[in-house]
Amino acid sequence: MVRRIVRSRVADHPAADDLVQETLLRVLGAMGRVEPGMLEPYAIVTARHVIASMWKDQDRHRRNQHRMADLRLPDAPDADLLLGEDRAAVAQALQHLSDRERDTLLAHELHGQDTRSLADELGSTAGAVAAQLNRTRARLRVEYLLAVERTEPFSDRCRPVLIALSSGDRRRQRDVDAGRHLLECELCARLSQPLLGRGQQHDDEVRIPIRADADVVLARQGVRELAARAGFSPTDLTIIATAVSEISRNIVRFATAGEIVVELLEEPRPGVRIVARDTGPGIPDVEQALTDGFSTYRGLGLGLPGARRLMDEFAVVSEVDRGTTVTMTKWRQEGSP
Amino acid sequence: MNTGPALVSILRQGSYLIASIHTALDDSQLMRLQKDLVDQIGRHRSRGVIIDVAALDVLDSFGSRTLRDIAEMARLRGALTVIVGIQPDVAFAMVSLGMGTGSVHAALDLEEGLEYLDRQVRARQPGSSVVVPR
Ligand SMILES: [Zn+2]
Numbered sequence: 001m002v003r004r005i006v007r008s009r010v011a012d013h014p015a016a017d018d019l020v021q022e023t024l025l026r027v028l029g030a031m032g033r034v035e036p037g038m039l040e041p042y043a044i045v046t047a048r049h050v051i052a053s054m055w056k057d058q059d060r061h062r063r064n065q066h067r068m069a070d071l072r073l074p075d076a077p078d079a080d081l082l083l084g085e086d087r088a089a090v091a092q093a094l095q096h097l098s099d100r101e102r103d104t105l106l107a108h109e110l111h112g113q114d115t116r117s118l119a120d121e122l123g124s125t126a127g128a129v130a131a132q133l134n135r136t137r138a139r140l141r142v143e144y145l146l147a148v149e150r151t152e153p154f155s156d157r158c159r160p161v162l163i164a165l166s167s168g169d170r171r172r173q174r175d176v177d178a179g180r181h182l183l184e185c186e187l188c189a190r191l192s193q194p195l196l197g198r199g200q201q202h203d204d205e206v207r208i209p210i211r212a213d214a215d216v217v218l219a220r221q222g223v224r225e226l227a228a229r230a231g232f233s234p235t236d237l238t239i240i241a242t243a244v245s246e247i248s249r250n251i252v253r254f255a256t257a258g259e260i261v262v263e264l265l266e267e268p269r270p271g272v273r274i275v276a277r278d279t280g281p282g283i284p285d286v287e288q289a290l291t292d293g294f295s296t297y298r299g300l301g302l303g304l305p306g307a308r309r310l311m312d313e314f315a316v317v318s319e320v321d322r323g324t325t326v327t328m329t330k331w332r333q334e335g336s337p
Numbered sequence: 338m339n340t341g342p343a344l345v346s347i348l349r350q351g352s353y354l355i356a357s358i359h360t361a362l363d364d365s366q367l368m369r370l371q372k373d374l375v376d377q378i379g380r381h382r383s384r385g386v387i388i389d390v391a392a393l394d395v396l397d398s399f400g401s402r403t404l405r406d407i408a409e410m411a412r413l414r415g416a417l418t419v420i421v422g423i424q425p426d427v428a429f430a431m432v433s434l435g436m437g438t439g440s441v442h443a444a445l446d447l448e449e450g451l452e453y454l455d456r457q458v459r460a461r462q463p464g465s466s467v468v469v470p471r
Contacts, residue, residue, distance in 0.1 A: 213363035220361065220394055238395060238426035242434055245397040249364065306398050306434045 255280025391422030
């Protein structure tokens with residue numbers, strides 16, 4: 001029915017599906033982004049509807065309760081936009097939360113109860129409740145996506161990685177080595193797209209997948225643009241881009257997949273950190289690769305000695321048959337703007 | 338022909354070839370340039386080659402090595418190569434990296450590159466395939 005409403009506006013079927021999907025993600029996204037009381041009315045209506053129908057499905061004998069549908073605003077024809085399967089996915093995702101997590105989330109998002117009053121009820125602090133709500137939303141998004149995909153995580157590492165991505169917690173992402181997992185796990189790589197696409201991409205970080213020669217140029221351009229914003233001199237920008245070129249080539253030549261992640265640093269002083277990781281064969285002897293005569297050397301680890309010369313800090317972690325991670329940092333020269 | 342703007346143009350001027358790189362190139366594009374230049378040197382019996390790299394964003398180990406290889410292949414086919422337009426920042430990074438264009442001659446710009454070729458090629462026997470020692 002709703003699909004028909006959407007489709008009547010968008011002639012073709014896939015576009016309609018995209019719209020429905022996008023609407024749902026927008027609702028879930030808004031749950032993580034918007035302050036209490038500022039949720040778009042649309043999102044509230046949609047969420048209420050989800051809860052109402054869930055209630056109806058789960059508790060059929062409590063007939064009067066399903067009049068929660070009355071909560072729907074009369075002037076919101078799109079309230080039905082969530083399709084049956086999406087509703088089921090949200091319901092399934094909610095099942096993965098503990099009772100306390102679910103109750104707190106619903107009290108906050110649906111009934112507008114603020115974190116302070118929730119904290120009073122729970123014998124906690126407003127800050128702790130807010131943090132818990134963020135974790136709950138992060139988990140909800142992950143569980144929703146797993147439910148939509150009708151899949152279980154491929155390994156024990158999947159959930160922690162996806163939740164770290166969903167919460168946008170970069171320290172946690174590093175702790176669970178999320179970047180490497182995304183290279184290795186096809187499921188998480190796919191699920192990370194909507195998680196990263198919902199406005200959590202930090203504007204002080206860029207991520208460039210490296211698969212082919214052309215990506216090396218994109219990586220050079222990407223790092224140059226970001227580092228320019230940190231106030232690096234044109235000379236340093238070229239030096240950094242050259243180092244990125246060297247290590248990206250290593251990925252293209254020897255690994256099936258890899259990426260360059262560039263991050264601006266503030267502490268202890270302005271700088272740029274570049275992480276290059278791949279799922280290549282790994283370098284059996286990193287020391288050797290770093291000391292070999294690099295102008296003629298064309299084997300595994302090619303480009304490492306050159307890149308090390310150009311950067312201030314340089315570290316290689318490599319595991320045979322698993323891949324290599326190069327982390328390198330350039331600090332902005334004192335006296336630069 | 339390629340669709341889209343040309344990445345590199347190779348123009349013939351008398352017995353010289355002038356290759357102008359218009360944008361950042363990746364490795365396969367650099368290899369393509371190498372092949373095209375060596376082909377054209379043979380076809381036109383060129384005596385000199387100028388490669389204008391001013392638009393290159395970086396000259397890393399691969400880029401530097403490719404320029405050296407081009408110069409060496411050109412030399413074996415009787416042509417001299419000059420690299421022009423290496424930007425100061427690029428030059429600095431090349432030195433920091435520990436790379437250079439080695440024995441390949443570099444000149445500031447196209448004009449100086451042409452002057453260099455004129456001087457060197459005039460010193461050769463016309464029509465001779467003997468390579469002038471550096
Ligand atoms: Zn996974």
